[in-house]
Amino acid sequence: xxxxxxxxxxxxxxxxxxxxxxxxxxxxxxxxxxxxxxxxxxxxxxxxxxxxxxxxxxxxxxxxxxxxxxxxxxxxxxxxxxxxxxxxxxxxxxxx
Amino acid sequence: xxxxxxxxxxxxxxxxxxxxxxxxxxxxxxxxxxxxxxxxxxxxxxxxxxxxxxxxxxxxxxxxxxxxxxxxxxxxxxxxxxxxxxxxxxxxxxxxxxxxxxxxxxxxxxxxxxxxxxxxxxxxxxxxxxxxxxxxxxxxxxxxxxxxxxxxxxxxxxxxxxxxxxxxxxxxxxxxxxxxxxxxxxxxxxxxxxxxxxxxxxxxxxxxxxxxxxxxxxxxxxxxxxxxxxxxxxxxxxxxxxxxxxxxxxxxxxxxxxxxxxxxxxxxxxxxxxxxxxxxxxxxxxxxxxxxxxxxxxxxxxxxxxxxxxxxxxxxxxxxxxxxxxxxxxxxxxxxxxxxxxxxxxxxxxxxxxxxxxxxxxxxxxxxxxxxxxxxxxxxxxxxxxxxxxxxxxxxxxxxxxxxxxxxxxxxxxxxxxxxxxxxxxxxxxxxxxxxxxxxxxxxxxxxxxxxxxxxxxxxxxxxxxxxxxxxxxxxxxxxxxxxxxxx
Numbered sequence: 001x002x003x004x005x006x007x008x009x010x011x012x013x014x015x016x017x018x019x020x021x022x023x024x025x026x027x028x029x030x031x032x033x034x035x036x037x038x039x040x041x042x043x044x045x046x047x048x049x050x051x052x053x054x055x056x057x058x059x060x061x062x063x064x065x066x067x068x069x070x071x072x073x074x075x076x077x078x079x080x081x082x083x084x085x086x087x088x089x090x091x092x093x094x095x096x
Numbered sequence: 097x098x099x100x101x102x103x104x105x106x107x108x109x110x111x112x113x114x115x116x117x118x119x120x121x122x123x124x125x126x127x128x129x130x131x132x133x134x135x136x137x138x139x140x141x142x143x144x145x146x147x148x149x150x151x152x153x154x155x156x157x158x159x160x161x162x163x164x165x166x167x168x169x170x171x172x173x174x175x176x177x178x179x180x181x182x183x184x185x186x187x188x189x190x191x192x193x194x195x196x197x198x199x200x201x202x203x204x205x206x207x208x209x210x211x212x213x214x215x216x217x218x219x220x221x222x223x224x225x226x227x228x229x230x231x232x233x234x235x236x237x238x239x240x241x242x243x244x245x246x247x248x249x250x251x252x253x254x255x256x257x258x259x260x261x262x263x264x265x266x267x268x269x270x271x272x273x274x275x276x277x278x279x280x281x282x283x284x285x286x287x288x289x290x291x292x293x294x295x296x297x298x299x300x301x302x303x304x305x306x307x308x309x310x311x312x313x314x315x316x317x318x319x320x321x322x323x324x325x326x327x328x329x330x331x332x333x334x335x336x337x338x339x340x341x342x343x344x345x346x347x348x349x350x351x352x353x354x355x356x357x358x359x360x361x362x363x364x365x366x367x368x369x370x371x372x373x374x375x376x377x378x379x380x381x382x383x384x385x386x387x388x389x390x391x392x393x394x395x396x397x398x399x400x401x402x403x404x405x406x407x408x409x410x411x412x413x414x415x416x417x418x419x420x421x422x423x424x425x426x427x428x429x430x431x432x433x434x435x436x437x438x439x440x441x442x443x444x445x446x447x448x449x450x451x452x453x454x455x456x457x458x459x460x461x462x463x464x465x466x467x468x469x470x471x472x473x474x475x476x477x478x479x480x481x482x483x484x485x486x487x488x489x490x491x492x493x494x495x496x497x498x499x500x501x502x503x504x505x506x507x508x509x510x511x512x513x514x515x516x517x518x519x520x521x522x523x524x525x526x527x528x529x530x531x532x533x534x535x536x537x538x539x540x541x542x543x544x545x546x547x548x549x550x551x552x553x554x555x556x557x558x559x560x561x562x563x564x565x566x567x568x569x570x571x572x573x574x575x576x577x578x579x580x581x582x583x584x
Contacts, residue, residue, distance in 0.1 A: 007456060016410060016455040017417075018448050019436035031510050032453050038511060039399035039466075045473050052471035053478055055301045055331070057287050057527040057555055062330040076194045080421035091419055092434040 004036035102127040103257040104582065107166050107314040110260055114159040114166075121154035121165030125211065128167055132212075132258045135581055138239060140231045141253040143172045143213045144180045150211035153204075161207030163321055168203055169259035171250050172213040173220055174305065175294040176200050179210075183296050184218040184228035187416050187423045187442030197294025198326045199263060199305050206321035214249030214262060218444045219413065220270055220298045222246050223516040226507055227446045234503070235278060236581035238543040241500040244274030250308045251278035257582040261309040261318055265295060267302045268401050269495075269520025272532040275308050276495035276548025279534050279579060281565065282308045283315045284520075286555040287527035288333035291326035299408035300331075302401075302524040311575055312533060312566040316340035319558060335556055343563040349383035351564060353551075354488035358394035359519065365498045371536030371547045372494045375568065379492070382567055387488045391480040396473050397522040398514055403457045403470035404525070410454030416442065449510060478526040485554040490561055493519045495532040495548035499540065519550055529553045533565040534574035544577075 009029040013020045020028065074087050083090040102110065102124055113119050129147050136142060150167060159165045170176055173183050175193035177200075182188045200210055217227035225233045225248025235243040236256040243252040247264025251274035254262050264271040266284035275282025283306045290305045297303060307318035323337045355376065380386060418424035418438035425441055428434035443451070457466035484491060497518060506513045523530040535549035549568070553561035569575050 006462075009452060012452050012456045012459065013448075015459060016451050017414075017432070017435035017439055018443065018451060019440040020448070024445075024448070028449055028452060031449065032456070034511055035402060035453065035514070039403065042396055042399050042403075042469055042473055045393070045396060045469075045476065047469060047472035047476070050472040050475050052468050053475035054471065055287065055527065057331075057333070059288070059331060064327050064330075072194055077420075079194055080191050082418060082422065082424035089420055092428050092431050094431055 004033050004040060007033055007036055099123060099127045100130065103131040103260070104578070105260065106310050107163070107260050107317055108311070110166060111164070114164060121157050121159065121209070122151060124165060125150055125154050125167055125209070135256045135258050135584060138581060139234050139236055139252045139256050139258070141214055141233050141249040141256065141258060143182060143184070143215050143230055143249065145212035146179055147211060149178065150209050153209045157207050157209065159207070163203065163317060164207030166208050166260055167211045168208045168318070169212050169214050169250055169253050169262035170200070170210045171216055171247050171262070171264045173216060173265055173296045174199060174263060176210050176213065179213060181213065181296070182230065183220070184216045184230055185442065185444065185447070186229045189423060191421055195294065198291035198328060199322045200294065202322045202324065208321065214253055216249055217246035218447050219296070219409070220246040220265055220267055221409070221446050221450055223269070223273055223513055224501070224506060225249060226503065227444060229444045232503065235500045236579035237279060237545055238500065241502055241545070242277070244277035244496070244500065246270040247308060248274050251275060251280060254278070254280055254308050254310060255579050255582065257578070261307055261314050263305055264308050265303055265305050266524065267299050267405060268524050269517045271306045271308060272495050272520050272530055272548065272550060273516065275532045277500040277546065279546030279577060280308050280310060281312050281315045281531065281533050281575070282306065283319060283531045283558070284523060284529060285319065285323060285558055286529040288331050289323050289529070289556065289558065291324070291329040291332045293326055293328035297412040299405040300412060301408060302405060312562055312569050313341060313344055315531070316344060316562050333556070338559050340559055340562055343559045344566040346563050346567070347383055348379065348564060348567050351384045352387050352488040353379060353384045354387050354389045354484055354491040356389055356391045356394065356484070356491060356493070358391050359493045361518070363497055364494060365538060367538035368494050368498065368547050372492070372549060375535040375549045376492060378571060379568055382571055384564070389484050389487055391484055391522070393473060393476045393480050394522060397477060397525065398518060400470045400473045400477065400525060401517065401521040402453070402514055403466050404474060406450045406454030407458050407467050408454070410451045410458060413447070413451055446510070474525050477522050481526045481528055481554070489553070490564055491552040493550045493552070495519060495550040499538040499545035499547060523552050528555050529558050529561060531561045531565050533569055534577070535572070536574060
C-alpha cells in the first residue's frame, strides 16, 4: 500500500487546480500526512473477498421515462455568470 | 398567549393555533421577525432572510395543510428560488438560486414557508460551523462555545427560539451532532429517503437532508413532508412515505435495542457516558430490552469516511471553476491561472485541505490503495449493521463524545475535529437512518451543555427510531429545557 510519506501537497494542489501559498503548502503537507498516517490502520483489514461499495444502499440501472419538461431559460441559466455576452458564458482564452 | 411568546412554541402547537385561527400566518412571521431581531446579534445564525417574500406566501397559505403557515429555516446549502445560496463560502458570494430544491418544493406543497438561510461550515465541511467564511455562529446555551456543525446555524436558530424548525444536511453527522450540542432533535434520514436535487453536493453517496426541531413530533412532521422519490434524483428510493407521526405514542414493549461494545471507547466525556447509561436504564424501564452486540469495523469509520467524503468532494467541487457561476479571479493570464486563483481566492482553508486530500486518494497510483480499499472497508461497515439489525430494532450510543467545545479550541488541529464524528459517520457510510434526542446536561464552568442520545435504525426505518425517540422524550423533561438565549 502507498505510504503517507509519498504525499506531496504542492504537486496534488496543482492537480486540484488550487494555488497555495508556501506557508499553506507546508501546513497542509504536515496536517494531511498526519491524516494519512492515522488512516494507515485500514491496511490491517482483510478485504481480499470484499466487493467495493459505492453506496450504502446498492442500486442499479435506475430508469425513468424520457419525457421532456420545462427547465431554466437561457437567461435564468446565465443569471449567475461572472462574465457573459450575447446569451453566452464568456470564458478565459483557452487557445493561443 | 402574547404574540411575543409564539416563537417558543413547537411546530405541532403552533399549527393548532393556526388551524383554530387564533393567530394568522402573518402574525406568526411578524413575531418571529421580532424574535430574530432580538437574538440574532448574539447568536449570528442566519446568512440571509427574506421576510417580504415570506409574508406574501403567508397571506395565501392554507393553514389546513400538514405544515400550513409554519416558517422553516433552511441551511444555506439548499437552493430556494430567488434567494442567495452561499454554502458559507466566498466562492458563492452574490449567487442567487434560479430554482427550488425538491425538498423546498415539498415543504411548500405542505404549506411551510422557507423564510431564511442559516449559517454552516463552508460546503458542510466541519463539526463546529467555524469554517463558515461569513460569520461565527454561537451556541445559545453558552455563547463562548460552538453550536456544532456543519448545520450549526440551523441548530442555533431553533435552540434560540429564532426558528420553529429547520432543515440541515448530514454527510457524517452534520444534523445529529449540532442537534446534540444545542439540545435539539435532529434526524438523518436513510440514504435515498429524501431527494438531494437542488442541494449543493458535498459527498454524493453520503449526503441527506433532514430536520432539526424542538421535539420528535416536529421532526416527524417535517420528515413526512420532505421524504419521497424524485424523478430528478435517481438515488431517491421508490418506497411509499408513511405518516411518520403515526407510530408516536406507541410503547416500547418487545423493542430490542443494541448496545455495541465498540462504542464504549476511551475519551468519552464522563458526564456523557453517565447520561447515556441513565438513558439506557430509562428505555429499559419503558419496556425495551437491551442486546449487547458488536460492530467490529467501527474503529475504521473515520478513516474510511475521510477518504470517501473527500474523494467525492474533490469531484463535486470541481464545478466551482469561475465559469458559469460564483467568484472568478480578476484578469487571469491564462486558463490555469484562472482556475488556480479562482479556487485559491474563493475557497476557505478546510475546503482546500479536503479537496487536496480527495484529489490525492483518487490520483493515479493511489486510487486502489486508498479509495478502493476505503470502499471495501465501507462494505464491511455496512455488513456490520446488517448483521446487528438481525438482533435488534435500533442501536443506542452517544451522538457526540463530548459536549459543545469552546470557539477556536479545535481549529488548528483538523484530525481532532474529524474525530468528533466517531459515533455518527458510520451511519452515513452504511446508508442507515439515525436520530439525536436530548438526554441530559454536562455541567462545565457554570454552563449547562446539552447531551444527545443517538438512536440508529436500519434503512427506511425512520418511523421506528422516531417511535423510540418519542417514547424516551415523553418520559423525560430534557426536551422542555430551553437555552438561556431562548429565555430572553
